[in-house]
Amino acid sequence: MKYISLLGATGSIGTQTLELIREHPEKFQLAAITAGRNIELVREIITEFHPPLVAVQTKEDCETLQGEYSSDIKFVYGEQGLVEAAVYDKADVVLNAVIGSVGLYPTLQAIEAGKNIAIANKETLVTAGHLVMTAAKEKKVDILPVDSEHSAIFQCLQGEDMKNLSRLLITASGGSFRDLSREELKFVTLEQALNHPNWSMGSKITIDSATMMNKGLEVIEAHWLFDLPYDQIDVLLHRESIIHSLVEFHDSSVIAQLGTPDMRVPIQYALTYPERLPLPSAKRLNLAEIGELHFEKMDMDRYRCLYFAYEAGRRGGTLPTVLNAANEAAVNAFLEQKIPFIRIEELIETAMERHHVIENPDFSAIREVDRETRRLVHTLL
Numbered sequence: 001m002k003y004i005s006l007l008g009a010t011g012s013i014g015t016q017t018l019e020l021i022r023e024h025p026e027k028f029q030l031a032a033i034t035a036g037r038n039i040e041l042v043r044e045i046i047t048e049f050h051p052p053l054v055a056v057q058t059k060e061d062c063e064t065l066q067g068e069y070s071s072d073i074k075f076v077y078g079e080q081g082l083v084e085a086a087v088y089d090k091a092d093v094v095l096n097a098v099i100g101s102v103g104l105y106p107t108l109q110a111i112e113a114g115k116n117i118a119i120a121n122k123e124t125l126v127t128a129g130h131l132v133m134t135a136a137k138e139k140k141v142d143i144l145p146v147d148s149e150h151s152a153i154f155q156c157l158q159g160e161d162m163k164n165l166s167r168l169l170i171t172a173s174g175g176s177f178r179d180l181s182r183e184e185l186k187f188v189t190l191e192q193a194l195n196h197p198n199w200s201m202g203s204k205i206t207i208d209s210a211t212m213m214n215k216g217l218e219v220i221e222a223h224w225l226f227d228l229p230y231d232q233i234d235v236l237l238h239r240e241s242i243i244h245s246l247v248e249f250h251d252s253s254v255i256a257q258l259g260t261p262d263m264r265v266p267i268q269y270a271l272t273y274p275e276r277l278p279l280p281s282a283k284r285l286n287l288a289e290i291g292e293l294h295f296e297k298m299d300m301d302r303y304r305c306l307y308f309a310y311e312a313g314r315r316g317g318t319l320p321t322v323l324n325a326a327n328e329a330a331v332n333a334f335l336e337q338k339i340p341f342i343r344i345e346e347l348i349e350t351a352m353e354r355h356h357v358i359e360n361p362d363f364s365a366i367r368e369v370d371r372e373t374r375r376l377v378h379t380l381l
Helices: 012-023 039-049 059-068 078-086 101-112 122-139 148-156 203-211 213-226 264-272 304-315 319-335 343-354 363-380
Strands: 002-007 028-034 053-056 074-077 093-096 116-119 143-145 165-172 233-237 243-249 254-258
Touching: 002 012, 002 078, 002 101, 002 264, 012 028, 012 039, 012 264, 028 039, 028 078, 039 053, 039 059, 053 059, 053 078, 059 074, 074 078, 078 101, 093 101, 093 264, 101 116, 101 122, 101 319, 101 363, 116 122, 116 264, 122 143, 122 213, 122 319, 122 363, 143 148, 143 213, 143 264, 148 165, 148 213, 148 243, 148 254, 148 264, 165 213, 203 213, 203 319, 203 343, 213 233, 213 304, 213 319, 304 319, 304 343, 319 343, 319 363, 343 363
Parallel strands: 002 028, 002 093, 028 053, 053 074, 093 116, 116 143, 165 233
Antiparallel strands: 165 243, 243 254
């Protein structure tokens, strides 16, 4: 039995993780959850799974829930509550599925407590990959990728010697606007942006996919997970999202991981590694039915956010923190319909241009740069 602390239980990754726990009750049990403001769903999770620790966003919701349930369940709130769930002694693995840089501190605390991390929170590694990977190495804990692209790379590398690796190829669907010109992007709506052609994801990630920032964050994440320079990490436009990533070796061999778009597969692999469990509810891949797969070179002029991510990653220091914080603030403004879609990348570019990079930042420096960047974006709005 593996006990899971699920950070971000009410989000897209969180609810799909709950499906897997439901499907394999003999293998998984929920030890702790964290959630934001979706208290009705929190109640449903408590009723079904009975986690002994529940963390919510506000003190008011915490007190309300504590009054509704027995003292067998401990309710906590805020950042400290998030940390309590991350270091919970009954958990074997922490699945970080929160959205945004808020996932960084609890991840570092979980590593310090010796917990293995299943990471679905890109921003943690983008913002402070050097801190996370150094701490994981020191504490001898596993950082297991949950993103479909990184899970694919991880699977392709099983049994391989990293010295034989030539490059990684991360695939990208192209998002909601892959067939539009930059001129046409000036007039797209929020509803159109949220209509992803292949995947069912949360709103923030769906917008990131439309701007291609999602893929940029994945490039930086791959750099830290697999310890490769950016010149050995490429992105390939692949509309069908059947090949999730490819690995090329120096003898010219290429190994790819394929499957239908279903996030439960990489989630489950991260939770069961190095074993695999059956997943009867997953749709089987039928290549004869699909017939064709399409690939295109990425256009950095068309997808400016991907270009920004490579630039931030190569420069390093606090610039990836600025990239991420500016993106989060800009995407939130777009979701609130305060800015047009094309303005997202403009705000990110301005924030990056104005920033004076700090080399080898510690946690406090990263947190301060994050705050400063968000303030700058708000003033630019």
